[in-house]
Amino acid sequence: DARVTQTPRDKVTEMGQEVTMRCQPILGHNTVFWYRQTMMQGLELLAYFRNRAPLDDSGMPKDRFSAEMPDATLATLKIQPSEPRDSAVYFCASGGPTDTQYFGPGTRLTVL
Amino acid sequence: QKEVEQNSGPLSVPEGAIASLNCTYSDRGSQSFFWYRQYSGKSPELIMFIYSNGDKEDGRFTAQLNKASQYVSLLIRDSQPSDSATYLCAVTSSNTGKLIFGQGTTLQVKP
Numbered sequence: 691d692a693r694v695t696q697t698p699r700d701k702v703t704e705m706g707q708e709v710t711m712r713c714q715p716i717l718g719h720n721t722v723f724w725y726r727q728t729m730m731q732g733l734e735l736l737a738y739f740r741n742r743a744p745l746d747d748s749g750m751p752k753d754r755f756s757a758e759m760p761d762a763t764l765a766t767l768k769i770q771p772s773e774p775r776d777s778a779v780y781f782c783a784s785g786g787p788t789d790t791q792y793f794g795p796g797t798r799l800t801v802l
Numbered sequence: 803q804k805e806v807e808q809n810s811g812p813l814s815v816p817e818g819a820i821a822s823l824n825c826t827y828s829d830r831g832s833q834s835f836f837w838y839r840q841y842s843g844k845s846p847e848l849i850m851f852i853y854s855n856g857d858k859e860d861g862r863f864t865a866q867l868n869k870a871s872q873y874v875s876l877l878i879r880d881s882q883p884s885d886s887a888t889y890l891c892a893v894t895s896s897n898t899g900k901l902i903f904g905q906g907t908t909l910q911v912k913p
Contacts, residue, residue: 723901732903732904732905732906733846733890733903735900735901738900746898746900781845781846788834788851789834789836789851789894789899789901790836790848790851791836791848791901792848793838793845793846793847793848794845795844795845796845
């Protein structure tokens with residue numbers, strides 16, 4: 691059963707703490723996307739990788755967010771330091787040879 | 803003007819009716835168009851994609867694309883209460899290749 695997995699599913703942390711979110715894309719997919727979803731802004735693209743190389747991270751606040759793909763089976767999104775305005779659901783999506791993207795279950799982040 | 807526009811709704815239809823969801827986009831060079839369904843508290847799920855002008859049918863779903871009018875729609879026939887969700891239209895940017903999402907239309911199917 692090919693699907694995108696994300697961990698953790700829920701994270702509650704205090705302002706200033708580091709948060710790391712992980713994503714395992716669908717095996718064989720070469721593109722990974724990180725999105726953030728809030729009621730106010732909807733779905734926003736933060737960054738994406740193709741063949742593990744970062745292609746675009748213009749949607750990310752550079753001073754506190756970083757995204758990496760250390761190998762083909764793992765993508766990470768890190769926030770350091772976290773702030774209350776970072777509270778959102780973070781989705782990873784996996785893309786294959788066409789433009790189709792398949793979303794993971796998301797990480798619900800709450801920063802107090 | 804937003805790049806991808808959808809009426810936020812809610813769109814309310816009775817069970818068994820046809821639900822019609824609409825989306826307009828600004829990028830005339832866009833080539834790929836997608837509909838995602840998102841249940842409350844869940845992730846977006848791809849339900850349809852369309853690349854060519856015209857209609858594409860899959861079960862109870864039909865996607866319609868009119869590139870001249872920059873308009874894409876999703877029809878759901880024989881709507882069921884389980885179809886109640888937010889439907890997100892997404893369009894690939896011709897500049898960047900990124901997927902641009904609309905804000906979504908909330909559909910309510912009443913038994």
